[in-house]
Amino acid sequence: MVITPKILQVTYVFLKAFEPFQDMPPAHDVQFKINRCDENRGYFHQGGGSKEYLIMVSARCINHMDSLVKVMSHEMLHMKQYIDDTETEDVVHNKEFTALGQALCLEMGWDPGLF
Numbered sequence: 001m002v003i004t005p006k007i008l009q010v011t012y013v014f015l016k017a018f019e020p021f022q023d024m025p026p027a028h029d030v031q032f033k034i035n036r037c038d039e040n041r042g043y044f045h046q047g048g049g050s051k052e053y054l055i056m057v058s059a060r061c062i063n064h065m066d067s068l069v070k071v072m073s074h075e076m077l078h079m080k081q082y083i084d085d086t087e088t089e090d091v092v093h094n095k096e097f098t099a100l101g102q103a104l105c106l107e108m109g110w111d112p113g114l115f
């Protein structure tokens with residue numbers, strides 16, 4: 001599967017139907033980009049560009065829908081923590097992130113060790 005910004009956008013919209021993402025901003029507030037990074041599968045950044053938020057996914061790492069929904073969920077959790085101001089300085093994945101990720105994996109039937 002070749003991922004495109006449009007595929008990222010519809011994946012975001014799909015995942016917004018589930019908790020804990022139901023209060024997330026609409027997709028038109030998010031810029032979706034593809035890169036070819038081989039170190040990070042996905043990336044969330046606030047601001048920059050023409051939109052308020054940026055979600056980037058690596059086409060080098062992500063080639064299947066299964067992995068795309070997981071990496072998109074992961075980046076959406078980062079975005080949620082940024083919006084809710086629950087990030088912890090110098091901690092990439094704090095306790096809340098881990099708890100939300102564990103709950104999401106349980107709900108979706110995903111291996112939390114891979115999240």
Ligand SMILES: [Zn+2]
Nearest residue numbers: 074078092093
């Ligand atoms: Zn992360």
